[in-house]
Amino acid sequence: MIDPGPRVVLVPDLGEDLARAMARLEESLLILRAAEADGAVLPGPLAGGAALGALRRLWQALAPTQGRRAAAAWHAGRLYSPGRDELVPLRLVDGGAVREALEPDGAELVAVAAGISGLLDLADTGDTILLRERLAAAGLGADVVLTPVEERAYRATTDRFNAMWPRP
Numbered sequence: 001m002i003d004p005g006p007r008v009v010l011v012p013d014l015g016e017d018l019a020r021a022m023a024r025l026e027e028s029l030l031i032l033r034a035a036e037a038d039g040a041v042l043p044g045p046l047a048g049g050a051a052l053g054a055l056r057r058l059w060q061a062l063a064p065t066q067g068r069r070a071a072a073a074w075h076a077g078r079l080y081s082p083g084r085d086e087l088v089p090l091r092l093v094d095g096g097a098v099r100e101a102l103e104p105d106g107a108e109l110v111a112v113a114a115g116i117s118g119l120l121d122l123a124d125t126g127d128t129i130l131l132r133e134r135l136a137a138a139g140l141g142a143d144v145v146l147t148p149v150e151e152r153a154y155r156a157t158t159d160r161f162n163a164m165w166p167r168p
Contacts, residue, residue: 007094007095007096008092008093008094008095008132008136009092009093009094009095009098009120009121009122009132010090010091010092010122010128010131010132010135010157011062011065011090011091011092011093011119011120012088012089012090012091012119012158012161012165013065013066013067013070013076013088013089013090013091014066014067014088014165015066015067016066016067016068018062018066018067018116019063019066019067019069021115021116022055022058022059022062022116025055026052026055026056026059029046029049029051029052029055030052032046032051033049033052036048036049054101057100057101058098058101058116060101061093061094061097061098061101062093062098062116062120065091065092065093066091070089070091074140074141075091075140075141076089076141077089077135077138077139077140077141077142077143077144078143078144079143079144079146079154080143080144080145080146081145081146081151081154082145082146082147082148082151084145087146087151087154087158088158090131090135090154090157090158091135092132092135092136092140093120095120095121098120099120099121115164115165116165118164118165119161119164119165122157122160122161122164125156125157126153127152127153127154127156127157128153128157130149130150130153131150131153131154131157134146134150
């Protein structure tokens with residue numbers, strides 16, 4: 001069982017969407033890093049590959065919670081409504097590790113990083129605490145059928161996630 005304490009945060013498993021966004025951001029940062037090697041002067045959080053390093057540390061913390069990587073890490077349990085409709089999975093990740101990955105320059109990255117940060121820094125509510133405890137009790141990789149109360153908590157939490165990470 002995982003300790004669902006306040007350092008553990010809920011992250012929606014966005015399949016490969018988050019991996020693609022991180023790859024696009026990494027590509028942009030690699031281009032900036034090459035320009036810097038050719039003599040361009042970059043602002044503080046981008047200089048010296050700081051943002052690139054932060055992005056890579058962040059992905060290292062998040063990758064095991066996303067899509068096929070979650071399955072490979074045995075974190076790929078599914079969530080179901082009481083009526084057995086499959087829901088977007090929520091994963092548990094160490095919020096302290098994520099915050100450390102972003103220090104000191106990660107907060108100043110581009111809009112994608114802001115969206116990721118919002119997902120990871122979601123303020124605790126009764127709903128998130130309920131879901132975090134339920135998922136932790138079930139264990140990594142377990143399929144979970146939510147109760148009606150848990151499904152309402154799920155819907156409220158995913159509405160908050162969707163406001164920060166709009167999906168097409």
